[in-house]
Amino acid sequence: xxxxxxxxxxxxxxxDLKPLTTFAVPAKAKFYVEVKSLDALRRVLSHPELSREPxxxxxxxxxxxxTKDFDGLVIGMRIDFLEEIGQTEHSRTIRVGAGRSWSQTxxxxxxxxxxxxxxxxxxxxxxxxxxxxxxGAYGLEAAExxxxxxxxxxxxLEPCVLDVDECDYGYRSSIFKSxxxxxxxxxSVVLELPKVFEPRIAYKxxxxxxxxxxxxxxxxxxxxxxSIRRKKLPDPAELPNAGSFFKNxxxxxxxxxxxxxxxxxxxSYPLAGGRAKLAAGWLIEAVGMKGKRAGDAAxxxxxxxxxxxxxxxxxxxxxxxxxxxxxxxxxRFGVKLEPEPVII
Ligand SMILES: Cc1cc2nc3c(=O)[nH]c(=O)nc-3n(C[C@H](O)[C@H](O)[C@H](O)COP(=O)(O)OP(=O)(O)OC[C@H]3O[C@@H](n4cnc5c(N)ncnc54)[C@H](O)[C@@H]3O)c2cc1C
Numbered sequence: 001x002x003x004x005x006x007x008x009x010x011x012x013x014x015x016d017l018k019p020l021t022t023f024a025v026p027a028k029a030k031f032y033v034e035v036k037s038l039d040a041l042r043r044v045l046s047h048p049e050l051s052r053e054p055x056x057x058x059x060x061x062x063x064x065x066x067t068k069d070f071d072g073l074v075i076g077m078r079i080d081f082l083e084e085i086g087q088t089e090h091s092r093t094i095r096v097g098a099g100r101s102w103s104q105t106x107x108x109x110x111x112x113x114x115x116x117x118x119x120x121x122x123x124x125x126x127x128x129x130x131x132x133x134x135x136g137a138y139g140l141e142a143a144e145x146x147x148x149x150x151x152x153x154x155x156x157l158e159p160c161v162l163d164v165d166e167c168d169y170g171y172r173s174s175i176f177k178s179x180x181x182x183x184x185x186x187x188s189v190v191l192e193l194p195k196v197f198e199p200r201i202a203y204k205x206x207x208x209x210x211x212x213x214x215x216x217x218x219x220x221x222x223x224x225x226x227s228i229r230r231k232k233l234p235d236p237a238e239l240p241n242a243g244s245f246f247k248n249x250x251x252x253x254x255x256x257x258x259x260x261x262x263x264x265x266x267x268s269y270p271l272a273g274g275r276a277k278l279a280a281g282w283l284i285e286a287v288g289m290k291g292k293r294a295g296d297a298a299x300x301x302x303x304x305x306x307x308x309x310x311x312x313x314x315x316x317x318x319x320x321x322x323x324x325x326x327x328x329x330x331x332r333f334g335v336k337l338e339p340e341p342v343i344i
Contacts, residue, residue, distance in 0.1 A: 001049045009033060009044055017074065021061030022124060022236035025315040027344075028069045029056075034076035036099070038152065038187055044075065045154050055154060056344070057185050059099065059126030063133055063242050063341045067315035070344060077128050079187055082108060091192045093147070098128025098186045102135070106222065109193060115218035116145055116193030119200055121225045124236065124243070128186040132176040133340075134169045138225050139203040143169035148190040149176070155183045172247055172340055232303055240309040241300065242341045245322055246280040249335050259333060280329075280337055281305040287328040297321045319343060 006013060015032030018024055031053060035041040045051055054072030058064070079097040082105060086093040092114055096105055102125050106117040119140035123130070130142045131149050149167055151160045168175040175181050197218050201210045209224045234241050251259075256268050256276035263286070267279035284290060284304040291301035296313035299321065300306040307318055326337040 001047075005047075006031070009047060009050075010040070011044065011050070011073075015074070017058075017061075017066060017070070020058060020076065021064055021066065021242075022240055023061075023065050023242050023309055023315070023318065023341075024236075024240035025066055025309060025313060025318065027066035027315065029074035030069075030071050031073045032076065033073070034078045036078045036080065038079065041075070041079075041152060041185065041187065042157055044073075045152075045157060051154075057128070059129035059132075060101065060124055062124035062236065063129065064344065065242060065315050065318060065339075065341050066344045067319050068344070075185070077126060077185075077187075081188075085190070087195075090196070091194055093190060093192050095150075095188055095190050096127045097188050098126060098131070100127045101125075102127050102130045110219055110222055114193050115195075115197040116191075118218040118222040119203075119206075119225055121222040122229050127189050131167075131186055131189045132174055133172055134174050136172065138206055138228075139200045141169070143167070143174075145191045145193060146189060147192045149186055150188040150190070151176075151184040152187050153183050154185055160184060171250070177342075234300060234302075234306065234308060239300075241306050244280075244305045244340050245307040246284070246305060246326070246337045247340050248277045248280045249283075249337060250275050250277050251335060252276070255334075259335075278335060283329045283333055283335060283337070284325055287325075287332050289325045289328060292321070292325075294321050294324075299325060315344075 011031050011033040013031060015029045017027040017029055033044050050073055056070055057075045057077055059077050078099040080100045081097040082100060083095050085095045103122050105127055106121045109117055119138040123135050123137055131146060135142045146164050149162045153160045176184060199215050199221055201207055205228050206224055215221050253274045253276055259266050267282040269277045271277055281304040289299050290304035292299045295317055296310040297317040298308050298310060300308045307322060322339060329335055329337050
């Protein structure tokens, strides 16, 4: 492949990925290209040599950890638009480009007076990333608002639209993370927003903010969520991280009961189907790993669920620290901690 050919497609060889992820660890991509339209994406994918390369889509890079270079094509998703495509008496439907910032999308819908996404204010990353990871925060998951996910099949270059029921959404998971969907690139997401504002404030910290007076507008909820988030989570621009590094483990109620007999202070929540969710942050703190530092990789000293990079940590070092944390939790409690970010 000649440099002229690559240039014509906007493809950069041996690209630095460090500024493109919120963990800011060193990594290179053999090829990197940013795509702003479906046509541009098709052009890149139809190139005979590029189409044979291993492929990875990067949104905002806020839930990914590179432990090594990527020997293939990294596609920076930048398809960015927001349009209203329909409404009923009770709801409004919008279609949003996968490369649009999620947080901006939330703000924009609220500014237009459309409730529905306020609990997910300030979650970093793109709309496509949100649909892949099924983001959740403060009592709401993206899957509750998504109705369709529009994709391009990178192998056939044909569109492929999945209804929400086909996306197999679960806790921070979706069909897009499975092998069977490895060729699907999310290009836009359709969301249905309720017209009437129904405050969702049962989440402990939100309930405390609104203990005396219920919020009258979705903006009030978004402001409360933003203020709680700013206090709890480090800003990746100042201290690189990927948000919660571990999922809260789900165990059987029997296991929960056994753990509570030993540790009555354990933070856990009952779930349907005889299961319970344990607070991973509590487990990590209980094994003494909160604030643990290994070089520049560390467990954040104010929130044990977050791993941070104090400057020059490599992805391997962060992964090694995560393994140490998970190993200690497993040994002490017999509970498996799974990482939330995608590890490359
Ligand atoms: C400070 C901080 C706070 C956070 N808080 C939360 C939170 O409250 N709740 C929560 O759920 N998450 C949270 N996260 C995690 C993160 O914001 C979300 O997972 C986000 O949706 C990731 O989106 P992204 O565009 O950055 O995805 P990336 O990190 O770029 O990619 C993540 C995965 O999705 C794939 N992907 C991305 N875009 C596409 C696409 N268009 N097509 C196909 N595959 C794609 C990538 O290949 C990769 O496998 C937080 C992260 C940070 C840094």
